[in-house]
Amino acid sequence: MLAVAFPAWHIKLPFVNPQQVSEEVSQYAAHPHFELPALPYSYEALEPHVDAQTMRIHHDRHHRAYVDNLNKAILPAPEWHHSSLDHLMTNISKVPENIRTAVRNNGGGHWNHSFFWKIMTPQAGGSPSGRLREALMAHWETMERFQEAFAKAALSVFGSGWAWLIADNSGRLSITTTPNQDNPLMDIVAERGKPVLGVDVWEHAYYLKHQNRRADYLKDWWNVINWQQAMANYG
Numbered sequence: 001m002l003a004v005a006f007p008a009w010h011i012k013l014p015f016v017n018p019q020q021v022s023e024e025v026s027q028y029a030a031h032p033h034f035e036l037p038a039l040p041y042s043y044e045a046l047e048p049h050v051d052a053q054t055m056r057i058h059h060d061r062h063h064r065a066y067v068d069n070l071n072k073a074i075l076p077a078p079e080w081h082h083s084s085l086d087h088l089m090t091n092i093s094k095v096p097e098n099i100r101t102a103v104r105n106n107g108g109g110h111w112n113h114s115f116f117w118k119i120m121t122p123q124a125g126g127s128p129s130g131r132l133r134e135a136l137m138a139h140w141e142t143m144e145r146f147q148e149a150f151a152k153a154a155l156s157v158f159g160s161g162w163a164w165l166i167a168d169n170s171g172r173l174s175i176t177t178t179p180n181q182d183n184p185l186m187d188i189v190a191e192r193g194k195p196v197l198g199v200d201v202w203e204h205a206y207y208l209k210h211q212n213r214r215a216d217y218l219k220d221w222w223n224v225i226n227w228q229q230a231m232a233n234y235g
């Protein structure tokens with residue numbers, strides 16, 4: 001038996017009542033759906049590898065701006081008001097064209113940073129085990145070679161963007177990069193997959209401590225990786 005649920009956004013109404021739409025819009029403005037998640041640790045918890053001031057500005061100002069601007073961007077599109085963030089990412093090409101760039105940039109920023117905070121932890125250390133370790137070894141043979149390849153990709157991002165370790169449906173791993181706030185969930189990027197690890201290589205992620213030395217930032221970043229979270233992401 002097929003039990004198919006049709007979410008509200010699939011229902012095409014034959015007639016849209018403008019008054020009802022404007023009510024939904026003002027309701028959404030008063031109670032926006034997307035919220036800034038709390039950091040899962042204190043600002044200084046990742047010291048000395050990631051400094052407290054960077055964490056504070058990155059989370060409280062940059063991430064907050066993505067959330068606020070995402071809520072503003074989808075205001076005129078009530079059919080997306082209650083979408084999950086994952087659904088928004090995987091269906092970004094279906095977002096109305098007049099708001100798509102803003103939703104892509106700010107929704108991507110919200111998704112990417114929510115992911116990024118969790119992939120770091122003050123209780124870092126060790127290395128991945130289980131299925132993730134097997135998949136990493138199958139591709140790169142040693143952790144050192146994987147980390148080298150990942151750092152190389154992260155260094156290759158021209159300007160602002162992200163480097164990702166992603167898994168395809170069969171669990172095969174690969175490394176990819178995205179510009180700006182795009183991510184591998186989006187149905188508009190060249191290489192899609194399930195993110196396992198991701199690193200922010202926008203200068204705002206490292207400039208205060210490392211200035212222009214992205215390679216040094218990446219070296220420090222390995223010291224705060226939450227491999228438990230990466231293993232959970234891999235599944």
Ligand code: MN3
Pocket residue numbers: 058062113200202204205
């Ligand atoms: Mn950032």
